[in-house]
Structures are given as structure tokens and as C-alpha cells.
Amino acid sequence: MGTKWEQVLKHKIRNIVSSAAIAVAILLSTAVGAQQRNAAAPASRPTAYDVTRETTLQGTVVSYTEDSSRPPLGAHVTVQTASGTVDVHLGPASYLRSNHFSLAVGDPVRFIGANIPTEQGNVFLARIAQHGTQVIAVRSASGFLLATTASRALPQAERSQSAQQGKPR
């Protein structure tokens, strides 16, 4: 039990603390109002390429289809591995052709990629494809197909040489 003076002082301190708390709260709420939204933790679809689940797959070509009716759309190769057959997705066949990458039954192949589930079973999304000594990147490091984007990263001379030479722009 303190003196009256102490009680008054405590009351004043409480008021000051309360006022300060309110002021801080107002400042904080103002700051929150002006703050930009942070990037939300993105939800992941089961069909998304997951770099953390990359594996290497090695085997022999059982069949190769440039325009498979089985999703995802694009070229698919069925590979016989030591643990069974695997359906490998390679993206647009036009990209493989333009990189002079072709496959035939019986060819030994090696892929780096990641499995995704589909209603028709698992599909291995290839990021790197190797046939003999030829190695091509099918997907970027983040898993997106290079077929519709990659040529913009080529050296200018290569782009100029192979682009719409002489055609209207």
C-alpha cells in the first residue's frame, strides 16, 4: 500500500504506458496497412515438377511416340528399366527434332527428372535426356519445358542465323 503520491504516480505511469501502447498499436496498424503483401506459400499440385524429388532413370527404349494420346501432351517414350517399364514425358516432339534428338526401339537411354501421378498412372517428367553421347535439356532447372522459351537465350548470332531470315516481321 503506497502513499497517495505513489498512487497518483502509478496512475500517471499506467496512463502513459496505455497511451504509448495505443500509439504503438496505431503505428503498427498503419504500418501493416501500408505494407505489401508477402508471397503466399504456394500450394502444390500433384502434377507439378518437384525438383527435390529428381531421380535418374536408365534403361532401354521400348516404344517412342511423338504425339502420344496419353497426357501430358507431347512425346512419350516407354523405357524398360531394371525395376519395370516407365512412361517418360519429353514435351513437344518439334523441340526434340530441332535438337536432332531421336529415339528408336532398343536404344539405351538415361533421363534425369521427376515422377508425377496421373489418372493413367505415374509419368516421369524428363528434365535432361541422354541418348548415347547426346545430352539435351528438355526442361529448365525449375521444371518448365524449354520448347517454347529456350531460343531467346541463344547467342545473338545463332538466333539471327536461324530465325525468320528474310521473312516479314
Place this chain on the structure above:
Amino acid sequence: MTAKMNRLAFFVLVVVGSFAAACGGGGSGSGPGPGSTPPPPQPPPKFSNASLSGQYAFSMAGTELCAGSGSFFGRVGTFVADAHGNITGGLEDVNICTGVQTLQFTGGTYSIGPDGRGALGLTNSSGTTTYSIALSSTTEGAIGQTDVDVTASGSFQRQNTAAFTDKALAGGYVFDFKGVEVTGTTVSPASIVGRFDADGAGGVGNGLFDSNVAGSLSGQQTFPTGAFYQFDPNTDGTTFGRGTAKIAGRNFAFYAVDATRVKFNGTDFPSAFAGDAFAQQNIAFNLGSLNGGFAFLISGLSTTGSIGTAGRFTADGAGNLTGVVVDENNNGVITLLPNGTVTGTYTVDNNQLGGGTLTWTDTKAGTFSFIFYLISATQGVFQETDSKLVSDGLFSAQTTNPISAASLAGDYVFDWSGGSNAQEDFVGQLTLTPSGSFSGTMDFNEFATGKQFFDVPISGSLVLNGDGTQANTFSVNAQITPARTFNFTVYVVNQNTLFLVGVDTNQVVVGTMTRQP
């Protein structure tokens, strides 16, 4: 181009010839006799070369052949049509595989049929590029490039030259740019959506954006310093409405349609972005701004390939979503919602500038996340923010009027884009009957030699589900060899606009249908 013009000229000749033959028949013995009722006069054709008159700004994005592979490119500009089939001038900015160029149109031709479809050729110093167009009115339409090894689609609108001053662009603008971002040797699909205030004097304030680069999300960012816009000080600005701008830290060339719409093309080669900015309604946006049923349409790329998504949701004005219906075609993998039970929420930024987030979760299919910027209380740009997806587009308030096949009957132009193993772009016109059946004609470009198709007859049907605000069925039979069928789900925005997403497992196609007068 010449062949196509000849073909269209032939088409016009056939139509005119048929009309003349029908009129001429009155003098023959088989004509109506004395006392019989004369046939009603033919209504005048809705469209002709005179329908395309004045100066039009266009924007499109697509795929060109570059170093043997398909490569994203953007094309934005303006052309001047003389109402008689001639292009008398214009200017465009292209961001193509070999660089960024500004090219003057020195001429060109066009031809518009009675259904509003037509062909357009734009000539610059490098030659002539060709396009199929379809007029939804005399002031706007859909456009698709039809050259071999180059395909693209977009829109064009008549320009208001009074808006070609910095002062005319004042107020808030919401934008949606899509393209590719190149960093070193890494090329990534990218989407940037956001908003800014133009101050009427070339300054930009309150700039906010969200970027999604190969699935890597920026979160909401303020514009880096140096943002501006400026009409070109020479005649390119005063005559064609061209200018330059720095938006969201990127450099652009732009063409103003009017004070409410501006078309942008990125100039930070080898990165490339293209898209439109829309004047933002001048209100303080909050949760209540999003209230009612909305249909949406987005498209882009996933790690399996092309992705297109359409659907609808109801926002309650208080942060809750119900009635979520979704059709997603992820490179042939179809996901339909609701699959289990769907719940959803949304937020609108405290700063009242129209940004926000939106999420729904299906107990079986998982979570779908988006950010948006509201153009108004009835429309916004929409970007998906789920992992390994780069997809964006629009949402629009659905009509509260009853929807029926009869209320939707009429003439429409359409613009579809997508593809299977290669990019495809479609432009056409159809007439929908009160029973839901339709017939029409389309052109499309499949991005390869010999894969440009013109005047392909189409037919099919629209089947509405329930009250029509949900997922409706739209089947299109294209009469070519071999015959092709396109199965879509349609979400009705209102009696003038429909959103379509293809649900075939062998192709990914999305697009819109817009009513003609």
C-alpha cells in the same frame, strides 16, 4: 496473303453474285406471279470494308520459329484503315527472336465479309504480315496472325486520337502482362499483374505489382524508382498514340486506345512481355467490392506444358467464397471442381488500391491460390500463384439476368488460342440459335508449313447446365479433313461475353466469344 485475299475476293464475289442472281430471278417464269406477296427485302450486310474505318490499336502475343524451335513474341501497334480495303499507314513495335524493332506500315490491304470476318495484310520495310480478323463491332475485333511459322492472337480497338497526350492518361490503371523473362541463359515463363496511378504529366505513383516467374512469386512489390510514361514527342506520339513507359521495373513501348485502355509491349530484349492496361474505377476498394458471381478465364504454362482454366465463384462481400466451379486443362490432364467439398476465402488489400488474394480448397483436388487487382467492382486481372504454374487472365461479374439459350442467341466472334504439340490460334464467327445449335466459319493457324486453314465451316451446340451460370457444354465440329471436334466448357459472363476452356485431352484451347451487334 495474295491467295487469301483472292479467296476472300472470291467469297465476296460469290455472295454478291448469289444476291444478284436471286434478285434477277424475278424476271423469269419461275418468279412470283401477279398477286403473290413479294419476298421481304434482304437486310443489308452487317459488315463490309466500310466497317473498318479509322485508326486501330492492336496487341497480340504468340509463337514464332526461332533457331528451329517455337519462341514467344509480342506485337503491338496501330494501323489505319480507309474503309475501302486499304491500309494507309501505321506503326508497330515487335519483340521478336532477333530483337526489338519499331516498324512503320507503308501500306496493306484488308477485306471484310458480311459476317465481320476478314483478312488483313500489313506491309512494312521487311514485307507483309498477314492476319485473320473478326469484327465484333466497327470499333473492335479479334485478330490472329496467319503466316507460316508465326502464329499469334489478340485484339484491336479503334483509337481515340484525343487521348494521345500525357495529360489524357490520368488516374488508376490495372495491367496484366505475360511473356518470358530472360536472366543469363535462363528463360522463364512469366506473368506480371498490378496497378499504378498515372498523374497526367508522365509521372507514375502508387505502383504495385505481383510477378510470377517460372512459379517463383515476388509477392506484392512497389514499383522500383524511375517509373514513368510518355507519349513520343514526335509524330509517332501525336499521330499513332505511341509512347514509352517504365512499369514494374520493366521498359515498354505502348499504344493508347483511349484514356481507358493502353496496349504495352516489353522492350527489355531478350525478355518479352505483352499485355493491356485498363483504367481503374476510382473507388476505395474493400472486401465489399467483390460481391456476387464472377466467371474467370486464365491461361499459361505449367511444368507439363500449356494450361487453361475457366470457372466461376461467388464472393459474399465479406471475404468468403462459395459456388466454386472449375475446369482446368493442364496439358491434357483435366481437373474438375467441385470434386470434393470446396471452401474458399478472399482478401482485399488494406490500402484500398484493389489488390487482393483469393484461395479455394477442394477436399479432394487440393488448394488453388490466386492474386488479383480489381479494375472495377465487376472486373479484375487474375494470376494463379500455385507452385510451378504461370497462368493469368481476367475475371468478370456474371449477369444476374436469367440465362437461357434463347437469351444467348445471336451472332458472335471468337478468338481461341492454345494447341496440342504446337501453338494454335483461331479466329471466327458463328450464329447461335435459340435452340443452342450454331453454325459459323473460322480460320486457324497451326504454326507449321501448310497448316494455315481458312474459311473452315463449323457447327455444333451449346447445352446450358441449370441456370446457365455454371459449367455449360459447347461442342464444335470443324468440317475439315480429317474432321476435328473441340469440346469446351463455357462460362457465361453475360449476354455479350462467354469464356471457354477446352476439355479435350489431346489439346489445350481457351478463348472468348463476343457478341456482334
